[in-house]
Structure formats: structure tokens, C-alpha cells
Amino acid sequence: MQDFSDFxxxxxxxxRLNELTGFFSDTAAGKSGFPSRKPAVDMRLLPNDDLLHRLIQLHSRRQGFFDQHYHASIPYRLEEECRMAHALLRYSQMRSGDLQFYSLGTAEGTMARVVSEMSGGKIQSLACSPNEENYKCFMAFGEPLGASFFLGPFHRLTKEHLRSTADLAHFADGFDIILEDTTFQMYSPNRLAQIEFVSQHLKPGGILLFLEKFRAADPLDYQAREEQKNLGFKAHYFGADEIARKTELVLNTMHECEVSLTEMAEAIYAQFDHCLVTWNSGNFYGLAASNDGDNLGRYLAAMMQPAIPVEYVYEPRPYCDLASWMRRRRLPT
Structure with a gap:
């Protein structure tokens, strides 16, 4: 068994577990960082689909405090979360058995809970967070069918813990799909070890999804996208003082743990054969990786087109193969 003690x-x-603890606790409890109005899906960007509409309605009813802060902070992240949940539901319908889904570090785990509810428990989901406030939001609507919650940081959910915990033991054989949602960037820039650790929980041929904020090759490009996000989107939900407060309190610290897309690709390809871009919003990108190209293709085929205005989308665009992009651009880290 590999020794992860240093990790x-x-x-x-x-x-995440030290200088940012207060921010995450207060935000998850609704004490600070709450938007002036609740973010709502822009239906003009999405197709007319009955399953999607029902999902959006349930997702809106299940959101907790941190979700509303999060979706008010990243342009069109709410639409993307609903798009990903819709893809998971469609993908699960292609399968004969249950689907095990792990959403690590995603606050109150709204998306995980929603896909379990809507699938009637066919999608067995696990969410995790070290904040008790997020767990309270997760349980606010009663114990959900097929959805579980691990109260702790992602690195403390080991294979041994899954095997020895009665209500999590059904996940001990691994997950079909894992989502890392802006989690690694809160701990360190060590993507190689982070991906290696989380990949242990993935079944052979499974899919690992990432959504992270990345450093740009040119710092001026990075800053320009930040200003676009703040002035063009966040200003609809937060005042200038609150945006500046979060930048000072969180984003400057988080930036030290961000990596470039090139560095991320190198860490991903150390574990996986395939990786494609699935979404982009300024400095944020969604990625999907797997060692089974056919299985990855089935998941991607279940996804609708990204629901985001074109002015927020930069290179590499969905559905660009990350390895091909690296060879073409030869960007420095």
C-alpha cells in the first residue's frame, strides 16, 4: 500500500484547513459572503428539455448558503452545474446498474444530492466537506435517497475509511465518476499527488472530472479575465467592498495554490490516457479524464453544449484534447 503520510x-x-477556515465556516453558515440576490439559471442559454427543467427546479430548492455564494462568484457556473448534473443523469440511464458518484469538496453537495434524488437512488452519490455547516445544509431537507456525506477533508477519506464505515462501505470498490470542484486549489499546487491520491477511488475505466481556476501563461491575461468576472458578473451580486474583501481574504491566498493548464495536464497524463476540456469561463476550466476513451466518449455525448456567453470563453475551448493543445501551443508553465 502506498504511503501518503507526507501528502x-x-x-x-x-x-483550506488553516487561514481560510473562518471564511468557509462563515460563508457556509450564511454569516458572510451572501449575495444580494439568489443566482438563477439563465434559461435562454439552455435547450428546452423536460429532464433539465425539473433538475433546475429541484436544484434551486436544495441550494444552501455556500452554493449561492459560489454560483454568484463564477460566471455561469450555476448553468454548468446543472449541465453536468443533466449529463450524469443521462449517462446513468445508459447503464444497467447503479452508478457511484463522488463529488469531493463541493460544500453542501447540492448537485450530488439532486442527481441521487432524481435518479431514484440509481446514482449513489457521496459528497464531502470539512465544514459541519455544509453538512447541516445537506441534511436540511431530510436524509436523501441514495446520497451520503463525509464530514471531513477529501484527503481523510481513505479506502480504509470507506471499508470500515458501515454507511459508506458500498463505495469501497470505487466510483464510476469523481468530480473535483475547486478543491485542490485550496490545499496546495501539488496536483501530481492530489490526482494520484484521488485516482485510487476510481474504478478501472472510470472518469475523473475537474473544475478549477488556472493561472494564465500571461499574468495580464489572467488579470483581465478577473476584471471581466468581477465587473461583468459578480457586481450583479456583490458590492465593490465585498469583492475587494474576498480578493484580499481568499483569492490572493488561493492563487498561490493554483497551477497552469500545462502543469495540470502533466499531472493528469501521469495517471490517464485521455483528457478533454469540457467548459471554460475566464480563468476557470472544466476537464474530463479517463483511461477508457470509449467510456469518456459516452459521458461527453450525454453533455449538452456549454451554457455560457461566448465572450467568457477562451482557448482551449470545449471539446479540445488537452494533449493536442499542449503540443500546438507549447506554453510555458
Whole structure:
């Protein structure tokens, strides 16, 4: 068995569990960082689909405090979450048995809960967060069918813990799909070890999804996209003082744990044969990786087109193969 003790210590010492603890606790409790109005899906960007519409309605009813802060902070992230949930539901319908889905570090785990509810428990989901406030939001609507919650940081959910915990033991054989949602960037820039650790939980041929904020090759490009996000989107939900407060309190610290797309690709391809871009919003990108190209293709085929105005989308665009993009651009890290 591989020794991850150094990795565990690195995570324990990371910003998420130390200097950022107060921010995450207060935001998850609704004490600070709450938007002036609740974000709502822009239906003009999405197709007329009955399953999608029902999903959006349930997702809106299940959101907690942190979700509303999060979706008010990243342009069209709410639309993307609903798009991903819709793809998971469609993908699960192609399968004969249950689908095990792990959404790590995603606050109150709204998307995980919603897909389990809507699938009637066919999607067995697990969400995790180290904040008790997020767990309370997760349980606010009663114990959901097919959805579980691990109260702790992602690196403390080991294979041994899954095997020894009665209500999580059905996940011990691994997950079909895992989503890392802006989690790694809160701990360290060590994507190689982070991906290696999480990949242990993936079944052979499974799919690992990432959604992260990445450093740009040119710092001026990075800053321009940040200003676009703040002035063109966040200003609809937060005042200038609150945007500046979060930048000082969180984003400057988080930036030290961000990596470039090139660095991320190198860490992904150390574990996986295939990786494609699935979404982009300014400095944020969604990626999907797997060692089974056919299985990855089935998931991608279940996805609708990204629901985001074109002015927020940069290179590499969906559905660009990340390895081909690296060879073509030869970008420095």
C-alpha cells in the first residue's frame, strides 16, 4: 500500500484547513459572503428539455448558503452545474446498474444530492466537506435517497475509511465518476499527488472530472479575465467592498495554490490516457479524464453544449484534447 503520510501532512497544513477556515465556516453558515440576490439559471442559454427543467427546479430548492455564494462568484457556473448534473443523469440511464458518484469538496453537495434524488437512488452519490455547516445544509431537507456525506477533508477519506464505515462501505470498490470542484486549489499546487491520491477511488475505466481556476501563461491575461468576472458578473451580486474583501481574504491566498493548464495536464497524463476540456469561463476550466476513451466518449455525448456567453470563453475551448493543445501551443508553465 502506498504511503501518503507526507501528502496528508501537506493537506493538513494547507490554507483550506488553516487561514481560510473562518471564511468557509462563515460563508457556509450564511454569516458572510451572501449575495444580494439568489443566482438563477439563465434559461435562454439552455435547450428546452423536460429532464433539465425539473433538475433546475429541484436544484434551486436544495441550494444552501455556500452554493449561492459560489454560483454568484463564477460566471455561469450555476448553468454548468446543472449541465453536468443533466449529463450524469443521462449517462446513468445508459447503464444497467447503479452508478457511484463522488463529488469531493463541493460544500453542501447540492448537485450530488439532486442527481441521487432524481435518479431514484440509481446514482449513489457521496459528497464531502470539512465544514459541519455544509453538512447541516445537506441534511436540511431530510436524509436523501441514495446520497451520503463525509464530514471531513477529501484527503481523510481513505479506502480504509470507506471499508470500515458501515454507511459508506458500498463505495469501497470505487466510483464510476469523481468530480473535483475547486478543491485542490485550496490545499496546495501539488496536483501530481492530489490526482494520484484521488485516482485510487476510481474504478478501472472510470472518469475523473475537474473544475478549477488556472493561472494564465500571461499574468495580464489572467488579470483581465478577473476584471471581466468581477465587473461583468459578480457586481450583479456583490458590492465593490465585498469583492475587494474576498480578493484580499481568499483569492490572493488561493492563487498561490493554483497551477497552469500545462502543469495540470502533466499531472493528469501521469495517471490517464485521455483528457478533454469540457467548459471554460475566464480563468476557470472544466476537464474530463479517463483511461477508457470509449467510456469518456459516452459521458461527453450525454453533455449538452456549454451554457455560457461566448465572450467568457477562451482557448482551449470545449471539446479540445488537452494533449493536442499542449503540443500546438507549447506554453510555458
Amino acid at each position: 496528508f501532512q501537506e493537506c493538513d497544513n494547507g490554507p
